[in-house]
Amino acid sequence: MPNNNMPDLSTPILEVTDIEKHYPLGRGLIGSLLSQPEQIVRALDGVSFSIKNGEILGLVGESGSGKSTTALSVLGLTTPTKGTITFDGENVIEALKGSKRLAFRRKMQMIFQDPYEALNPRQTIYQIVSEPLEVHNITRDKTEKRERVIEALSQAGLKPPENFFDRYPDELSGGQRQRVVIAAALILRPQLLVADEPVSMLDVSIRAEILNLLRQLRDDHGISILYITHDLATAGFFTDRIAVMYLGRIVEIGTTVDILQHPKHPYTRALISVIPAPNPRNRRERVILQGEIPNPTNIPSGCRFHPRCPVAIDDCRKIDPQLLPIAGVHQTACIRADEKLPDKT
């Protein structure tokens, strides 16, 4: 693994191009009798982004915006209805069908939300962390296994590693358990970690600790991270770039500074307005969005955000805005992006 403090941000390791994931729900008996059209959940409706080597990208949005569906697609655990995903130069779906699928799979690892559910309570920490070596046919040699377990536990900040070998998950704190989950991913020496709400189940006091650990892994080993969260505040603290999702689309993407300091999309602005500001004088007026994220079987016409948008105009009902550049890598999908909108939006 490369060991440089300046990650190479020039080469994309992951490229997601225009993916859609549609779940047909069927018509049901009444629908069939009335010849109604089949209902389709548009969980992802044209999502594109890339992650560079050693980059941390945040994917932020409300519940139901399609974050986990994106994660599952990236990992090849669900097949998009349309679009392509390329990881380390290979099409993910094809690579996972091929003879080298195990070697390919180990390059991308998932960190789950719930460290209580992710760990088998009947296995020791040594068994849990060493198991991927067996599953991936990496080694059965005892000494090598032990060295790799020590390395992974140390990288995950569980020190001294030997003290954890014979312990069981229920003897550990939530933060320590999440470190074990991270160690079990690191033992495969992945190039990308997909972390879906990795700290939301943890005590607030240890969230920053775990995110700092993940960032350290990026700094020390150049690991790229896709960080999924509904919480723009932790994304702001932890990521290099942020993509904001709404109802199956990315509506704004840019550097973390672009998104937090110069948000253009009214949805992003609303999310930022409810982050508690450390200095109350800098607090923006809170924008409380009306209603909930609509049902993805019935996506609003024009801009999908218009029914909840505080600055929607007539055209927003008709025009489906595409992601367009603002400046540099900053892009947003709003027909009013160039206007100076009132501060409370």
Ligand SMILES: Nc1ncnc2c1ncn2[C@@H]1O[C@H](COP(=O)(O)OP(=O)(O)OP(=O)(O)O)[C@@H](O)[C@H]1O
């Ligand atoms: N297997 C499925 N069948 C039908 N609909 C699904 C399926 N999986 C997800 N969906 C729907 O797709 C939409 C996106 O779901 P997804 O889990 O990706 O959202 P999310 O952003 O991760 O939400 P959360 O923050 O609650 O985890 C939701 O409306 C969800 O109900």
Ligand SMILES: [Mg+2]
């Ligand atoms: Mg989710």
